[in-house]
Amino acid sequence: MQIGYVRVSTNDQNTDLQRNALNCAGCELIFEDKISGTKAERPGLKKLLRTLSEGDTLVVWKLDRLGRSMRHLVVLVEELRERGINFRSLTDSIDTSTPMGRFFFHIMGALAEMERELIVERTRAGLAAARAQGRVGGRRPKLTPEQWEQAGRLLAAGE
Template identity: 60%
Template sequence: MLLGYARVSTDDQKLDLQFDALKAAGCEQIFSDKSGGAVNARPGLEEIFKYIRSGDTLVVWKLDRLGRTVKGLVDLVEDLQKRGAQFRSLTDSIDTSTPGGRLFFHIMAAMAQMEKELIRERTQAGLAAAKARGRTGGRKKVMDDSKVAAAKKLLEAGTPATEVAKNLGIGRATLYRAISA
C-alpha cells in the first residue's frame, strides 16, 4: 500500500499541490502536518508510523517535506526499513526499494543538509556585516536614556508603575526591564 505524507511549514500555505501529486502517484491514504521541519511534534507523521506495515511504501512529494537534517532523514528511512517498508520521493526520484535508490537517497539527503548549512552561513555573514556597519537586528528600543531617567523619578516619587507605563505608552514589563538594565 502506498501511504502519502504532505507537510507545509506555516498555516497560510496550502497542501493542495502535494495532495494532488500523492493521489496521482496512487497513494491510498494521505497524512499531513502544518509545522516547520525542525519541529519534532508532527502528529501526521507519527500516525503514519502507527499505521504503516511491512510491504507498504511511504511517499512524499519532495525529500525536504519529510525532514530537515541528514540524520533525521536517515533515521526515518532506517525505521521504515526495519518495519519492512520503503520510502519514495516523487520529485527527487528516490525509491529505497532498490540499492541505487538507497544510494541516491543518502546523496540527496547530504546535499539538502549542505544547502541548509550554506544558507545559515550566508545569513550569519550578512548579520555580521550589518553589525560591523552599526546596524543591529530586532525591534527599536522604546525606552531611551531620558525616558528611563524620567520613569525612575516618577517611580521614586510614588507614582504607580502601571500609571508610569501607561503615560510612556509601554507595558509594565517593558518598564521594569528598562529601569533594571
C-alpha cells in the same frame, strides 16, 4: 504497506492532485495536513509516523510536501531507515528501497549539509562586516530611551 502523506499550506488549497497520485501508486492509507511546511507541529505527519512499521514505505507526491528543509528531510528519512521503513517521492523519482534511490538521497543530503554550512559562513561574514561598520545586531528595542526613562521614574515613584 505503502502509506501516503499529503500536505497543503492552507485550508483553501486542495489535496486532490496529491491524493490521486498516491492512490495510483498503491497507497492503502493516506494522512493529511493543511498547514504550512514551516510549522514543526503537523498532526497528520505525527500520526503517520506513529502508524508506520518495519517494511512499510512512506510515499509523498513531492519532497517539499514532507520536509521543512532539505536538512529536515534527510534527518527524517534517516530515522525512517533506522526503523526499517522506506521512502518514496513520486515526482522526484526517489525510492530508498533501491540502491540507486538511497545513493541519490545521500547525495541530496550532502548538498543540503553543504548549503547549511555556506549559509552559516555567509551569515558570520555579514555579521562581522556589520560590526566593523559599527552596527549592532539584534532587533530594535521595543521601548525608546524616553519610554525607559519614564518607566524608571514610575517604578521609583511606586506606581
